[in-house]
Amino acid sequence: MxxxxxxxxxxxxxxxxxxxxxxxxxxxxxxxxxxxxxxxxxxxxxAIEGFGASFNELGWGSLELLDSEQRYEVLRELFAPGVGAGLNLCRVPIGANDFSREWYSYDETPGDFALEQFSIAQDHDTLVPFIRAAQAHQPELQLWASPWSPPTWMKTNGHYAGAMPAPGWNDTDNGLNPDQVGTEGTDMFILEEPYLRAYAAYFGRFIDSYRELGIPIQMVMPQNEFNSPQVFPSCTWTPDGLAQLLTHLGPEMQQRGVEIFLGTLERGNDRLLGDILAAPQGAAYVTGVGVQWEGKKAVAALHRIHPDLRIYQTEQECGDGHNDWRHARYSWRLMKHFLNNGANAYMYWNISLLEGGRSRWGWTQNSLITVDPQDHSYRFTHEYYLLKHLSAYVQPGARxxxxxxxxxxxxxxxxxxxxxxxxxxxxxxxxxxxxxxxxxxxxxxxxxxxxxxxxxxxxxxx
Missing domain, CATH: 2.60.40.1180 (Golgi alpha-mannosidase II)
Structure with missing residues (x-):
């Protein structure tokens, strides 16, 4: 009995x-x-290292519509240990991403290989106060970073984007000409030594600039979705091109005590990362991999073939701006898949957006919080509570x-x-x-x- x-x-x-x-x-x-x-x-x-989301410019813009008391309560619920979700591991863009206010990089001066014009001034308006507000509630917040596009003068097409808008789906003009369109499986970065050295130094200057503000970055990934030419900031790389970058990026990060993960992989082909790891000079600096979207089809193989590398699920599939219960149920399937196949960390994408979740480049996505621009009210979405079901009580170091x-x-x-x-x-x-x-x-x-x-x-x- x-x-x-x-x-x-x-x-x-x-x-x-x-x-x-x-x-x-x-x-x-x-x-x-x-x-x-x-x-x-x-x-x-x-071991589970944590749960989190991404700091984006449009996210901070939506939270700025709230009064200071509302914003405090939102950030406390998101980040304060033992209060709400207790998010502890988040992503930072290096320059503009698809939920920035507009395209920018930290140095748009052509030929500035010495990075004399490097500046993170734009981040002081949005990303820096966003991250600091989170740190106020979560002092142990861990951060990693990746670029969506290098400075345009370092690219073969001289433009931040890699694809033209698709009529009927995305009509927002990005100024790209037909002869500037990128192609998957090619390098849109100029693979010459002066450019590779300057870009590695660009990462280093970013790390140093943020560290001076009391915002330490623990890890970087070389490129968001390196297979995808997009209408927003993007840059395609081949495995060989990324391997060449790693030989320069590795020493820059090593001297700063910053890890390098390969990624983010958005294709269901583990060999795309395996080919980079086969190049010993750059691979020696790699301690993990980042996987998102269709990369879910490769995560099991990556965990089996490279058991010594940690795996981050770097961006949950983003929805359509409806923030409905249907997508929350789908998100649970994604969580189970990644975690059951070896992921050490799981990250949502947008923390907060205006109702509808529209980006500068015309598409709509979900978020953990939505803000009504009319009455400046906010609500936590279904997917926020789903993430909280894991993050609230699963401690860093849990198995x-x-x-x-x-x-x-x-x-x-x-x-x-x-x-x-x-x-x-x-x-x-x-x-x-x-x-x-x-x-x-x-x-x-x-x-x-x-x-x-x-x-x-x-x-x-x-």
Missing amino acids: TQRRPATATWFVTTRDRPWQSRSGLHVDTVSARPDVIAKMDQPGQ LIDTWSLAGFDDQLIFRNPDASVVVVIQNDLSDETDVSVLLGDRMITATLPADSFSTILVPAP
Whole structure:
């Protein structure tokens, strides 16, 4: 017979209509009948470094519409440990990205190989105050950075973009001419020594400039989506081109104590990174890889073939600006896929946008927060609460725990924290409530999960 003691676990539930509700009715059993899910507590997986999102110019612009008290509460909920999501690992663009106000780089003076005109002045308006506001709530915030495009004078087409707008889908003019269009599988960067040296130094100047402001960058990736010529800032590279850059970028970052990850990979082909790693001179500086979008098809192979490299999921697929429950359910599938295939960190994309989520280059995306430009109100979206279901209680250094189900349950992620507490995140995707029991070593938790819901259960250390 099962013997029960009073529940000592914490349980939060999110449904479409009621986010992050504290629930009762959870049982922690000392002896159990047959469970639905067995956690393999003696077989811990990869260490989890954290969860986060990206600092973008349009994100700060939306938050500036809030009054100071509202903005404080939003950032506290996002970043303060033990309060809300507790985000601890975030991305910073090096120059303009697709959610900047406009194109810019830190040095648009042609031929300035000495970087005498280098300046991060524009970042003082947006990115710097955004990051500092987050640091005020999360002093241990870890940051990594990547460019979307080098300065235009370092590129073969002399332009920040690589593709022309598509009529009917994106009609925002970027000024690109037909003869400037980039092609996947080519290098849009000028692969000559003076340019490679100057670009590596450009990264170094960025690191130094931010460090002087009290914003340390722990890691860089050479290029966002290096296979994709886009209507917004972008630059294609071949594996050979990136390998050449690494021979210059490596020493610049090494002398500053900054790591280099390969990425971001947005194609389902692990060989694109494998070919770079095959070049020993640059690969010696690489400590991890960044994977996003269709890179999900390569993440399992990367984890298996390169087990010594850490893996960051660098940008969750961004949605369409509707911020609906449908996309939150899809996002859960992405989280399970990346984390079950070796990811050490998981990052959302836009922190905050105006309602509709429209970028400078004409497309719309989701965000963790939306701001109404009419009445200057805000709301946390479904995907924010989903991210919170993992980030609120999964501590840096937690280990993913593999699971086995006797009854077909496969909608859970389980983590063991460094303090020996256990976090169970589980979805009930059915239209009816369902009972579930999960065996954690010699303890079993049982609960009735509401219909179409996400749950987080925090079980203290034995």
